[in-house]
Amino acid sequence: MTSAPNFGVQCRASDGTLHVRITGDLDLGAEPTLIEALSDYLSKHQMSRVVVDVTATTFIDSSGLRALLRCRDIASRAQAAPTLVLGGNDRVQSLLQIAGVTDWFDYA
Amino acid sequence: MNEPQRLDAVRRYDVLDTPPDGAFERVTAMAARLFDVPISIVSIVDSDRIWFKSHHGLDVDEIGRDPGLCASAILQDGPWLVTDAACDPRTLTNPLVAGEFGLRFYAGMPLTTHDGYNLGTLCVIDREPRRVSDAEVATLRDLASVVMDELELRLSARNTVTLQEQLRQQAEDVARTLQDSLLPAELPQVPGLDVQARYHVANRDRVGGDFYDVFPCDTGVAVVVGDACGKGAKAAALTGTARWCLRTVALGAWTPAQALHRLNEVIVRGHANAERYATLALAAVQPLTGGGADLTLALAGHPHPLVLRRDGTVDRIGITAPVAGWAPDIAYTDVTAQLASGDILVMFTDGTLDVISGRGSMDDTQLRALLTEAAGRTAAEVADALDDRLSRSRLSDDAAFLVIQPT
Numbered sequence: 001m002t003s004a005p006n007f008g009v010q011c012r013a014s015d016g017t018l019h020v021r022i023t024g025d026l027d028l029g030a031e032p033t034l035i036e037a038l039s040d041y042l043s044k045h046q047m048s049r050v051v052v053d054v055t056a057t058t059f060i061d062s063s064g065l066r067a068l069l070r071c072r073d074i075a076s077r078a079q080a081a082p083t084l085v086l087g088g089n090d091r092v093q094s095l096l097q098i099a100g101v102t103d104w105f106d107y108a
Numbered sequence: 109m110n111e112p113q114r115l116d117a118v119r120r121y122d123v124l125d126t127p128p129d130g131a132f133e134r135v136t137a138m139a140a141r142l143f144d145v146p147i148s149i150v151s152i153v154d155s156d157r158i159w160f161k162s163h164h165g166l167d168v169d170e171i172g173r174d175p176g177l178c179a180s181a182i183l184q185d186g187p188w189l190v191t192d193a194a195c196d197p198r199t200l201t202n203p204l205v206a207g208e209f210g211l212r213f214y215a216g217m218p219l220t221t222h223d224g225y226n227l228g229t230l231c232v233i234d235r236e237p238r239r240v241s242d243a244e245v246a247t248l249r250d251l252a253s254v255v256m257d258e259l260e261l262r263l264s265a266r267n268t269v270t271l272q273e274q275l276r277q278q279a280e281d282v283a284r285t286l287q288d289s290l291l292p293a294e295l296p297q298v299p300g301l302d303v304q305a306r307y308h309v310a311n312r313d314r315v316g317g318d319f320y321d322v323f324p325c326d327t328g329v330a331v332v333v334g335d336a337c338g339k340g341a342k343a344a345a346l347t348g349t350a351r352w353c354l355r356t357v358a359l360g361a362w363t364p365a366q367a368l369h370r371l372n373e374v375i376v377r378g379h380a381n382a383e384r385y386a387t388l389a390l391a392a393v394q395p396l397t398g399g400g401a402d403l404t405l406a407l408a409g410h411p412h413p414l415v416l417r418r419d420g421t422v423d424r425i426g427i428t429a430p431v432a433g434w435a436p437d438i439a440y441t442d443v444t445a446q447l448a449s450g451d452i453l454v455m456f457t458d459g460t461l462d463v464i465s466g467r468g469s470m471d472d473t474q475l476r477a478l479l480t481e482a483a484g485r486t487a488a489e490v491a492d493a494l495d496d497r498l499s500r501s502r503l504s505d506d507a508a509f510l511v512i513q514p515t
Contacts, residue, residue: 025468028339059468061505062317062387062458066337069385069434094470095458099387099409100430 006058009037016048018080020071023056026064034067035074042078050075052104055087060095068096072104114182115155117225121263123152124159131258135230136164139251143244145213145234150255151178152219152228161228175203181216182226187245190214192237213238215245217252222260230255283315286344290319298329300395304491304511308498310459316506317343317386318457321351325358328394328401330367333455333510334410337385337431346384349374350432354390364390364406365440368432372408372440375433385433389413389426389455393512399449401514406440408432411461411470415445416452416490420483422476452490452513454479459507463498487513 006024013019020038024030038050052071054060060068068084075082084104086093096102118124136148147165151158158176160169173179177199181188193199193212204211216231230252287309295303303322310316317336322329332354336346353374357367368390375384387409394402405413409431412424427441447453458470464478465471478497482490491511498507 031338061462061468062335062337063339065431066385069337069431091468091470095468098411098428098470100428101409101434 007033009034011037011041013041013045013047016046018042018045018047018050019053020050021053021056022068023058025059026054026057026067027059027061028063031063031067031070035070038071038074042074042080047075047078047080049083050078050080051083051085053085054089054092054096055085057092058089060092065095065099065101069101114225114227117221117223118152118154118227121221121227121259122266123161123227123259123262124154126161128162129258132162132255133164135251135255135258136162139230139232139248140164142247142251143215143232143234143240145232145238147233149178149231149233150219150228151176151231153179153182153226158228166233177202177204177211177214178216178229178231181214181229181231182218185218185220185226187248188214188216188218188229189240189245191239194237210235212236215240215248217245217248219252219256219259221256227259282341286315286341289344290315290317290347292321292323295322296324296329298324298395300399300515301329301393301401302487302513302515303329303331304487306491306495306498306509306511308459308495308503308507310503310506315340315344316459317347318459318506318508319347319351320455320508320510321354322510323355323358325362325392327392329392330354330358330364331391331393331453331455331510331512332388333413333457333508334386334388335457335459337387342384346375346386349378350386350388358392362392363442364392364404365442368406368408368429368440369438372432372434372438373436376436385409385431387411387431387458391453391455391512393447393453393514395514399514400451401447403445403447403453404442405445406442408438408440409434411456411458411472413453413455414472414476414479415447416454416479416483418448418450418484420480422479424472424476447512447514449514450484452479452482452487452511454490454494454509454511456509457507459503459505460494460498460509462505463501463503463507467504487511 007030008023010021072082082104132150139148149163150161157170193205213234216229218226320333336343353371357370389410391405407426412426415423429440464475
């Protein structure tokens with residue numbers, strides 16, 4: 001499975017916060033890339049906070065939703081407080097609202 | 109040597125009565141040339157005959173086992189040498205020796221499998237007596253090894269093909285079993301309710317996580333539509349958990365919100381580290397004696413079900429709450445509604461919206477418009493209209509929906 005051509009993950013760290021910006025389509029093909037990128041970074045660096053930013057995410061399906069929710073769990077387990085940054089695409093926003101998962105909090 | 113086991117080995121190599129094969133022809137031709145004899149044979153000793161896989165210089169496919177010298181040759185591990193058969197007490201009365209054929213020289217090397225069974229021989233034959241040197245015996249041994257390598261190669265190639273076929277078959281069985289586990293075998297007949305269900309699969313090879321279930325309970329019927337996040341076996345396993353958990357909860361006194369709360373706890377406690385989530389819409393539908401039905405519904409991260417009234421109005425029902433598996437102790441909320449006789453409740457997965465409103469869309473405007481057009485129709489007609497819409501589109505995701513109408 002290869003990720004969608006327009007999918008991308010950018011990880012940027014500053015002051016103990018890891019900013020994970022997801023661009024393009026977050027689907028079944030993209031899921032492993034996102035999960036690996038985050039797990040990999042957190043296994044090497046201690047962060048106090050992980051901000052997952054979907055302002056530039058164009059599409060999320062049920063696999064993408066799971067990928068996003070796994071991000072919260074991975075951050076929580078690495079003792080980094082997870083936060084979701086919404087914005088941009090209406091479809092993505094309404095999916096996350098219907099899924100009831102816009103409000104991220106720490107639970108590990 | 110244990111003959112039944114040796115015959116099993118012969119069967120395993122599945123070489124008897126196979127067509128001529130260049131590799132073996134080359135070995136017998138080479139053996140005849142190196143030994144400067146007219147005849148060389150690759151023989152396989154069957155229960156009642158000696159069959160020739162390759163017979164250089166002899167126009168015979170097989171002979172009976174009794175007179176066959178190869179049958180004697182396979183009884184030992186090393187070479188079986190007869191330098192002058194007419195004077196050799198082991199062979200002098202053999203019909204091949206005493207008779208018209210006039211065999212005088214025979215050197216046979218057993219074809220020994222890796223697990224020690226002699227399948228047959230590579231042999232060289234002459235009508236003149238001959239001596240054989242140690243170097244020639246070594247050559248015959250090497251050539252017999254080449255023959256055996258070829259037989260092993262063919263066996264392993266055949267085994268690989270068989271294995272692949274078995275694996276493919278198993279994978280298909282697993283996929284089918286998983287797919288079957290997502291849906292009830294049949295919908296229950298509930299007096300006073302017409303229940304229709306439809307399911308579309310985007311990709312036959314990859315089981316999706318969409319599911320539905322309909323089962324009777326004390327107060328009528330429980331109806332659930334859900335999507336276990338992701339695809340494949342894990343999604344199917346979570347689906348099983350969800351369906352049977354809800355069925356169990358509904359055995360006692362229950363409301364949809366309570367049942368989703370229980371399910372959420374089951375998933376969170378059981379799969380805390382497994383990243384499992386499911387979106388669900390769960391309804392309890394109670395048909396009323398005078399027609400119509402009472403409806404109680406709760407949502408876990410799932411698109412709002414729609415109610416099509418007879419006048420074409422479409423109501424969106426349910427209160428949004430997080431997907432099951434999101435966190436412990438989520439509060440789900442029951443919403444009640446009345447269905448008049450002829451009203452239609454439509455519960456669906458996001459794959460249905462994908463088709464009708466575009467990939468990844470949660471906007472139900474177009475679905476509502478489509479339902480308005482179907483006002484006044486039966487559950488089956490509405491289901492067929494939606495089904496038709498789904499069938500004409502290329503699905504990017506699985507899609508499931510239920511249509512429920514009180515009579």
